[in-house]
């Protein structure tokens with residue numbers, strides 16, 4: 001099954017701002033013939049790359065396969081916002097899972113961003129890492145909840161890495177008065193995601209990981225040793241990790257029943273004059289709003305506004321991404337009406353019903369990690385690390401994630417899509433009213 005959309009090119013990165021500004025690597029070969037390894041990882045995004053590095057550092061032999069190129073999927077195309085949480089606030093997690101489980105998830109959230117920073121530092125990855133994410137409230141009744149969230153973290157977690165920002169403060173920070181309040185995630189960060197992915201790939205190769213590109217896995221043969229097949233080769237491994245996220249298709253049906261693909265889009269303006277760039281984002285933090293279909297933006301290193309938002313479902317992309325995403329950008333920043341849009345692109349990510357990640361033991365020696373919604377920069381990086389621990393026989397932290405309940409999307413294979421689309425359109429409509 002191929003997932004090439006209007007903005008994709010087979011075996012090449014999409015024409016994004018990121019691909020235009022990253023030091024692309026020479027291609028890795030395609031898998032040919034038969035190989036063996038301790039671990040075979042399918043998918044070379046943040047999940048697979050992080051898992052590969054962490055497994056190799058434990059002395060395991062690793063084969064990493066990607067259907068396209070390293071970082072070709074969502075990892076090389078996203079908003080670059082690296083959060084420090086599980087995408088859900090602690091009050092909600094406590095209600096859903098109990099206080100102990102929620103606390104372990106809180107600690108893993110902090111570890112996810114720490115792992116990103118650690119990998120960047122240890123492997124000297126030049127990916128323009130900058131601190132801070134501002135989470136802005138688009139409705140007045142969100143203000144009290146944001147204040148309570150920060151208080152809750154202070155009081156019950158002794159954590160002061162999130163601070164409350166009032167309406168005037170938000171206006172000063174992001175040059176618009178349409179938002180009511182915000183939380184500043186000081187541990188959160190933003191980065192150039194394709195540079196990060198390519199840096200991880202270089203680090204993985206240097207650690208001894210055998211990487212193969214343009215090697216789509218077509219079949220998994222389960223057993224005490226698992227045999228993975230591609231068009232021209234195979235890998236027999238003791239352990240397999242599926243790290244395909246939104247691009248998994250039908251490769252493993254138990255995963256695809258719980259993890260659905262959706263598409264999201266980003267535009268990049270021309271470089272902005274310094275004073276305009278500072279007016280839009282005073283402190284160079286990343287920004288994301290509280291809408292169901294989130295608007296998110298940040299400045300690139302060369303002072304373009306990278307603005308993301310809007311979604312589509314299935315593998316059908318918007319025909320004119322630049323105009324499609326320019327609309328919500330101008331609703332926030334009308335002062336950009338004469339600014340040129342230089343790039344527009346999209347990518348596919350995966351969501352679960354709970355919007356929390358989906359970690360799964362498909363078989364005793366086959367793991368799957370995916371479903372991070374818009375939180376995969378940090379959480380996918382963490383997922384790879386936790387999968388490597390589980391493969392090495394220490395599954396406790398993997399299980400903390402795997403025991404988050406994630407039920408299948410309703411409707412069975414035929415009706416799953418229409419049900420998802422109807423649900424998403426309904427919530428998207430609520431954003432507008």
Ligand SMILES: Cc1cc2nc3c(=O)[nH]c(=O)nc-3n(C[C@H](O)[C@H](O)[C@H](O)COP(=O)(O)OP(=O)(O)OC[C@H]3O[C@@H](n4cnc5c(N)ncnc54)[C@H](O)[C@@H]3O)c2cc1C
Pocket residue numbers: 042043044045046047048065066067068069070071072073074075076077078079080081082083215216217218243244245246247248251263264265266296308346347348349350369370372373374375376377378379380
């Ligand atoms: C437009 C956009 C904006 C986003 N913004 C943010 C953001 O700001 N912050 C954030 O935290 N998250 C964001 N996300 C989500 C984030 O990018 C993902 O959650 C994360 O990159 C997932 O990483 P991954 O490695 O699991 O999957 P991917 O990076 O999608 O990698 C999966 C890989 O698997 C390969 N693959 C699939 N099937 C096969 C097969 N059968 N055989 C071999 N290889 C296969 C694919 O080719 C692909 O390279 C965004 C996503 C998009 C699309």
